[in-house]
Amino acid sequence: MLKKSYININSILKKVKxxxxxxxxxxxxxxxxxxxxxxxxxxxxxFSFEDPIFKMYFPHIDELKSFKQKTVDPYQEKVYGKVFKGKIPILVHKYPNRALIVTTNMCPAFCRFCMRKKNWGKSFLIDNKDLEKILDYLKKHKEIEExxxxxxxxxLLSKNILFSLLGNLEKIKHIKIIRFASKSVINAPNFFTDDLIDKFKAFEKLIFVIHINHINELIEENINLxxxxxxNFKVYSQTVLLKGINDSYKELSKLFKTLRDxxxxxxxxxxxDPVKSVYHFKVENKKRDKILxxxxxTLSPLALPFFALDGKAKALYLPKKYISYKTLNN
Ligand code: SF4
Structure with a gap:
């Protein structure tokens, strides 16, 4: 059993500058x-907005600024949704050889830049019925490899559902890779007990994709994890470029090299992405291109992520004004 810890928000607010x-x-x-x-x-x-981690999690007045032209569904998940729970798409098939399972909208912490923050109020977890529909779709679509x-x-899924999902995905022959995307590895590492990690080892197709944006997120507990x-697994990372949090070469290169190490x-x-109540985190294109x-x-390919624009389609982006080719010398 995981121990519940209680956080006294009033005493935290007293520390805010x-x-x-x-x-x-x-x-x-x-x-x-x-x-x-x-x-x-x-x-x-x-405890101030000068601190990158504080800024990632503490509400800011800019969230209430109107971004009328900004969407609440940047990835067009409603359009590409194939299985729904109520109105929420829980299986999205947008790219031919890949599918996304939205297993829940619950998180142990809420990132202020979350693209799915519109769903925060309506808590759900997929159940056995959802699982059946999801697996049925995946079995029929042999083009799906990941x-x-x-x-x-x-x-946060019940362990029965989680292992039933992973076990069934493992058995579908045309699925070659199961990407397990988690932010909790970084912000709630206590969920990953040794016992759980041992159970994950049963799934040969499983790889982990962790979400990390700043080197200050690394502390003893999550480094050990x-x-x-x-x-035991292949582990990849994904990062969002965020204004006032990691929008400098110095911060990003430090993070990527540390991950590589x-x-x-x-x-x-x-x-x-241009999402309502999130877009104040967008880094201006000119600054972004300079950083990229x-x-x-300078970075070795082992420490260098793909920069991607998502939205209607995921696109690999190179600031073409500057780049004609890159000499690989490391
Ligand atoms: S962990 Fe991911 S889904 Fe959860 S709040 Fe943060 S960005 Fe959103």
Missing amino acids: EKNYSFVFRKVSRIYPFKITPFILKQIKN VLVSGGEPI LKKLSK LKIKPYYLFDC LKLYS
Whole structure:
């Protein structure tokens, strides 16, 4: 049994340096709730928006600014949804050889830049009936080679459902890879007990994709977990480029090199999508391209993720104004 730990938000708010922050906090979190874990509190060095981890999780007034032209469904999941739970797509088939399973919308903490924050209020977890429909679709679509098990946070599924899902995916011959996408590896590593890791070893197609945006997210507990995972599985990382959090060459290169040293392959660096209440995290294109150019020109391919624009279709992006070719000398 995992121990529940209680967080006293009033005592945390007292530490925040911004003026009148309690008022802003309550106003914003009434619309987009606040949720945090004790591990995240350990990652925060300074309770102000100057701190990258604080900025990732604490409500900001900019979330309420109107972005009328911005979408709430950047990936067009409603269009490409093939199995639904109520109105929420739980199986999305957008790219021919890949499918996404949205196992839940629950997370142990809420990232303020979350593209799916519109679903935060309506908690769900997939059940056996959903599982049947999802597997039925996947079995019929032999073109699907990779399945992304995501959420929300898939580790929150009941272990019966989770292992039934993984076991069944493992048995479908045309599915070659099961990508398990998790932010909890970083912000709630206590979910990954040794016993659970042992059980995961039964799935040969399983790889882990962790979500990490800043080197300050690494603390003793999740470093230990990452070492255990990378000993037993292939582990990849994905990062979102976020204004005021990691929008510099220095921060990103530090993060990617550290991940490489932990035997984790930086896999995707995503642009921030034009989503309502999130788009204030978008890094201006000119600044973004400068950062990318420097990353492309200096990092070893082992430490260099693909930069991808998502939205209607996932596109690999190179700032073509600057790049004609890259000499690989390492
Ligand atoms: S962990 Fe992922 S799904 Fe959950 S709040 Fe953060 S970005 Fe959203």
